[in-house]
Amino acid sequence: MEKLLAKGLKISHLRLADALAREAQLSGAAISMGIAQPAASRLASEAERIIGAPLYTRAGRGIELTSEGLALARRATRILREIQDAGREISEIKSGLTGTVSIGSVTGPAIEHVLPAIRQARISLPNVQIEIEVGTSDTLGPMLLDGHIDFSLARLPSGADPASFGMTNVGKEPLSLVARHAHPVFHRPEYDPNTAVAMADLLDYDWVMPSAGAILRNTVTQALARAGYPAPERVLSTSSFLLVLATISQTNAVAPIATSVAQAFTTQARDGADQSDASGLIQVIKTDIDLEVEDYGLMTRAGSVLTPAAQSVLRVLCDGMGISTPRL
Known part of the structure; x- marks a missing residue:
């Protein structure tokens, strides 16, 4: 750092490197800094002279930072x-x-x-x-x-x-499977809230989970695999928790969510109430496998x-x- 400062590195050069990383265009970087493009070009030339390497190369209509440019930009952003x-x-x-x-x-x-x-x-x-x-x-x-x-x-x-x-x-973060109160699984003659529902029965329904590769989805599919179950075949992928709630409250889909969240959003129907009137409420499904995120x-x-x-x-x-x- 002292060598770069001795060679004349200034805050303006760091601002340019940061802006180039964000905008991927010299013109966009100039606009974000509130300066004219010729001034941004001069700053880029000065920075390249100071570090002894090109900051970027042309790529289509924009620019692509070199390895040296990326190194400077990462540090510049933090500084x-x-x-x-x-x-x-x-x-x-x-x-x-x-x-x-x-x-x-x-x-x-x-x-x-x-x-x-x-x-x-x-x-x-x-x-x-x-x-x-x-x-x-x-x-x-x-x-x-x-x-x-x-x-x-x-x-x-x-x-x-x-x-x-x-x-x-x-x-760790425990997970729960949830569905709406009016979900068919809760209305089977053999259903007992104190007895686990077989995961095989739940795999017949649509599931709502984050996209492939997300930690929560990996946790669920790996837990299913360890228990000898296949991954759900019909999955709506979304990272939106609001969309998860909307989907499971209006359809027969099931979803894995954090247990603390499930407890916050689960509302038990009143004793004697018509469950069909509680279609917008969610309920935890007791299952035969445990789900827990790392x-x-x-x-x-x-x-x-x-x-x-x-x-x-x-x-x-x-x-x-x-x-x-x-x-x-």
């Missing part, structure tokens, strides 16, 4: 994010404990841990605004590295370098320093989960 975080921290120090904290989470822990933490933070940290990003681990990992979220409850993204993250293990954890960017507001929210979250707050 710029750290500078932005420094600005946030200084503002928080000047104005007291205020600011915005962004939390990422996969669905189950979002319901089980993040929501209770937010309720507590509203009392103990009234001037801190909290944003939640719920998604898959593969989505949240890059967002964490890019600084779009401060920390997350997730798993290591597929293909990611573990050294890029700090991680405190929290535990361990998830509290994830941070390796080497990052959280702002005071983010550290305070992190403490609330960790206290609620009964784990020690990582030192950052």
Whole structure:
């Protein structure tokens, strides 16, 4: 870094490298930086002279970063994010404990841990605004590295370098199969809520799951295989939890979801009520195999320093989960 600084590397060069990685066009990078394209070209030439290698090559109507350009862009993004975080921290120090904290989470822990933490933070940290990003681990990992979220409850993204993250293990995430109250499986003469439903019977119905390769789907298909069952033949693939709920509440499809989420959205029909009037409600199906996703954890960017507001929210979250707050 000192050699690059001695050669004249400036923040403007880092901003350009970051913009080129995001836009894949010199003109787009110039627009995002608020400068003219000739000025962006001059910055690119200066950066190439400083690093001693081309930043990019032409590719169709856009550009493709070289290996050296990608290396500079990755570091530039992190450096710029750290500078932005420094600005946030200084503002928080000047104005007291205020600011915005962004939390990422996969669905189950979002319901089980993040929501209770937010309720507590509203009392103990009234001037801190909290944003939640719920998604898959593969989505949240890059967002964490890019600084779009401060920390997350997730798993290591597929293909990611573990050294890029700090991680405190929290535990496994049990899954439940759910369907609407009016689903035929609950209305068979032999149905007993205390007895497991044979998985073979459930495979006759449509299933709603994430796309192939997703951790939840892999967990289900592998558990089925270990128990001697084939994978479901008819699957609606979606990452939208709202679409999952809408589908199972209006059709005879079944879906695996986090048990904590199932408990939050399951509503038992009143005793004596007509089950056909409860078609929009979901119910857990007791099955003859156990479903459990691999361990998830509290994830941070390796080497990052959280702002005071983010550290305070992190403490609330960790206290609620009964784990020690990582030192950052």
